[in-house]
Amino acid sequence: MGEKKFFAVIGLGSFGYYVATKLAEKGYEVIAIDIDENKIDDISNKVTHAIQLNALDEKGLKEVGLMDVDVAIIAIKDIATSILLSSFLKEDLKIKYVVAKASDQKHGKVLEKIGVDRIIYPEIESAERLAKNLISPSIFDIIELSSSHNLVEIKAPDIFVGKTLEEIDFRKRFDINIIAIKRNQPSTTETYKLSYEESIIISPSPKERIIEGDILVMVGLKEHLEKIEKL
Amino acid sequence: MEPDKEKILEAGYFYFHNQNFKEAIKIFEKGLAMFPDDIDIYYNLGIVYESINDIEKAKECFKKVLEIDSENTDAKKHLEKLINI
Numbered sequence: 001m002g003e004k005k006f007f008a009v010i011g012l013g014s015f016g017y018y019v020a021t022k023l024a025e026k027g028y029e030v031i032a033i034d035i036d037e038n039k040i041d042d043i044s045n046k047v048t049h050a051i052q053l054n055a056l057d058e059k060g061l062k063e064v065g066l067m068d069v070d071v072a073i074i075a076i077k078d079i080a081t082s083i084l085l086s087s088f089l090k091e092d093l094k095i096k097y098v099v100a101k102a103s104d105q106k107h108g109k110v111l112e113k114i115g116v117d118r119i120i121y122p123e124i125e126s127a128e129r130l131a132k133n134l135i136s137p138s139i140f141d142i143i144e145l146s147s148s149h150n151l152v153e154i155k156a157p158d159i160f161v162g163k164t165l166e167e168i169d170f171r172k173r174f175d176i177n178i179i180a181i182k183r184n185q186p187s188t189t190e191t192y193k194l195s196y197e198e199s200i201i202i203s204p205s206p207k208e209r210i211i212e213g214d215i216l217v218m219v220g221l222k223e224h225l226e227k228i229e230k231l
Numbered sequence: 232m233e234p235d236k237e238k239i240l241e242a243g244y245f246y247f248h249n250q251n252f253k254e255a256i257k258i259f260e261k262g263l264a265m266f267p268d269d270i271d272i273y274y275n276l277g278i279v280y281e282s283i284n285d286i287e288k289a290k291e292c293f294k295k296v297l298e299i300d301s302e303n304t305d306a307k308k309h310l311e312k313l314i315n316i
Contacts, residue, residue, distance in 0.1 A: 140284070155284050184282040186248045192232075192240045192271060193305075194247055194278040212252050213283025 008069040012039040016075030021046045055085050067093040074100040079107050090115045150222050156214040157231040166206035176220030255279045270296045
């Protein structure tokens with residue numbers, strides 16, 4: 001990715017709060033902005049800068065150096081404010097990449113017209129995930145790659161545990177590719193208190209043996225992936 | 232520490248390290264039958280479940296620890312993480 005990206009998150013409802021703190025946890029510089037002083041107090045020791053500001057205070061936004069961020073994330077509920085701010089960030093501040101949360105399709109359409117680079121529908125997306133998860137609790141994540149292909153993270157079904165990828169032969173049997181395995185490795189240092197470390201095996205070798213609890217990261221046609229989800 | 236409890240924690244540790252999670256779970260469950268409401272055993276059982284991505288069972292264990300000791304920061308940390316999954 002080259003140089004480290006610099007982020008701004010405007011609007012610290014639960015969605016904005018999580019995005020801002022997750023980015024900061026991953027070591028990125030984050031400016032968090034909200035009009036509510038309490039929300040600024042809550043996040044102030046978790047991000048690089050927390051600033052109390054009205055999202056429509058254009059002068060104030062310029063003064064805090066918002067034009068210098070690489071990515072701005074607009075997580076504001078109020079549709080009018082979210083639209084005005086998106087337009088200000090794209091047109092006036094010329095921020096390279098603006099992400100905005102949309103509350104519904106109509107809101108999303110307007111954001112798209114303004115030139116927002118990425119529109120997210122957290123409510124719709126999380127509802128879809130929940131529905132999938134209720135149908136199949138072993139699915140941890142689904143990313144739509146195209147209308148026909150998905151990337152799915154799924155807990156390895158019991159029948160695969162103890163077998164190597166070669167033995168299972170995902171490609172022949174299911175016509176899908178395993179691109180990574182997420183595995184938690186026991187890493188206890190104290191005898192009486194267990195702990196583990198998360199690890200990821202990218203492009204696992206055919207000899208890799210599946211262990212209970214492994215998360216398989218797979219790419220393939222939706223209907224082929226569904227066969228594994230049902231196992 | 233009670234010698235029997237020590238044995239349970241040691242055996243659980245051994246199975247967990249050898250990635251024999253099913254046995255580790257069995258041992259800790261046996262331990263809970265002997266020492267109900269023991270937070271060390273509940274915590275370790277929670278870690279085993281969490282490490283094999285059995286999220287709901289892991290949550291139950293950490294909640295149990297917090298019911299007994301509401302100030303337990305480790306259990307709190309794990310529970311918060313699992314709630315976000």
